[in-house]
Amino acid sequence: MRADEVGLFEGLPTKDKDPRRSLHLDEVPVPELGPGEALVAVMASAVNYNTVWTSIFEPVPTFTFLKKYGRTGPLGARHDLPYHVVGSDLAGVVLRTGAGVQAWGPGDEVVAHCLSVELEAPQGHDDTMLDPQQRIWGFETNFGGLAQLALVKTNQLMPKPAHLTWEEAACPGLVNSTAYRQLVSRNGAAMRLGDTVLIWGASGGLGSYATQFALASGATPICVVSSPAKAELCHRMGAELVIDRVAEGFRFWSDERTQDQREWRRLGSRIRELTGGRDVDIVFEHPGRETFGASVYAAKKGGTVVTCASTSGYMHEYDNRYLWMNLKRIVGSHFANYAEAWAANDLVSRGLIHPTLSRTYPLDQAGQAAFDVHGNRHQGKVGVLCLAPGEGLGVRDEAQRERHHQAITRFRNV
Known part of the structure; x- marks a missing residue:
């Protein structure tokens, strides 16, 4: 990304902003290696929604994050540049490590999670996601994974699952860790055996891991998708209960300002029809504005809506009566700490959770991806x-x- 193109899409609606115009393949200098860091030869990476946000300069240009990081000191200043090397996933090989690194060395085959922390303040030492200097690598920092070389902190590194290809190993990192914290961790919904979980976008990058975690944990996922092909993918993962929201005509907003509560009730009835009368214990939320009112309604009395991201809009609206009078909870969840990311990666390494790679692009087509x-x-x-x-x-x-x-290959070429 180039700082001088921040105004490239000014005046265009979000849907018309084209990442192919803003993401460029260029040569830039290799960054200086600092203490506790590693330079990694990137064999493969992946696209997450934060790369889309970066490429369309929403909600703010990521150069705002880089300037803020640059003010923290000399090491942070390396990131404040007129270009931004993006990407929050990688699988590759360690080339060099900085001072003080003992756990990793040249030649190690690794994947990286995207949590970058300084850990110089006390708040982060119980849960590193609470560190005041917590950032998402390749989004709020420079030198991300969509490159031949990447700069990471070595406490981002994890062993590459040995049974996966480079491109398969690169895909789980961000979304797998995010879904683990959101659903499994005590910092999220703390899903239990027997829970019923409504999963929006269940065949997508994030939802496909949530679906696998629910199934592996003995919970029952209700997968919401938008096409028969996506419904088929959920069935391939082992899910039995699927709602095709397009085929069933769900429209939760009657216009841009007004939600249709009759559609919330219709969703609740459809869920109970599928489950034999049960409401959902947990709603796995990430679309945001489009679905949030329905999510709060659909959760059972005492249930939990756990939310990250907001791909359809950040300004959520819901009827608070359904929340407060029914003792429901809304839990905010953002990525994962190192322990959670490591546990999520270990499940992939053991073959309990699988990558959901559907297609691979060359680096010069990252904009198309x-x-x-x-x-x-x-x-x-x-x-x-x-x-x-x-x-x-x-x-x-x-x-x-x-x-x-x-x-491993069930999502390929679907």
Whole structure:
């Protein structure tokens, strides 16, 4: 991203802002390596919705974040540049490490989670997501994963799952960790055996991991999708209860200012029809404005709406009577701390959770990849090859791959 193009889409509606115009493939200097950091050769990366936000300069240009980081000191100042190397996922090989690093060294095959913290204040030492200097790497910092080389803190590194290819291993990081904290962790909804969970966008990058966590935990997911193909993907993952919101004609807003509460009630009735009369214990929220009123209504008495992101809009509206009079909770959840990210990655390494890679792009088509995610033209996650010369490379454990091959590849070319 280039700072001199911040006004590129001025006056255009969000849907018409085209990441292919704003994301560029350029050569830039390799950043200086600081203490506790690593320079990683990126074999593959992936596109997340934060890359879409960056590429369309919404809700604010990310150069605002880089300038703020630059004011923290000399190491932060390296990030305040007239360009932003974006991307919050990677799978690759450690090239060099900075002073004080003992756990990782050159040649280690790694994936990276996207939590960047300084941990110089006390607030972050119980939960690193509460650190006042908490940032999302490749979004609020520079030198992200959509590049040949990336700069990370070594407390972002985790072992690459040995049975996955580079592009498969690059995909779970951000969304898998986010879904783990949001659903499984005590910092999120603390999902339990037997819970019923409503999952919006259940075949997408985030929802596909939420669906897998629900199934693996003995919960019952109710998967909300927008097409028969996406419904089929949920069935492939093992989900039985699926709502195609487009086919069933759900429209929660009668106009831009007015929600249709009859549609909330229709959704509640549809859920009870599928579950044999049960309301949902947990609503896994991330669309935001479009669905939030319905989510608050649909949660059972004493239930939980756990929310991250807001891909359809940040200004949520809901009827508070359904919240306060029914003792429901809204829990905000943002990415994951190192322990949560490590646990989520370990589940992938053990073959209990699987990547949801559907398609891979070369690095020079990262703009097209972001464009496709922006327009919801994708399933699961889309990968980007960086230094890897082609797909299918990087597998070290062929036996485990063979055991899980069908699950690993179920999203491909759908």
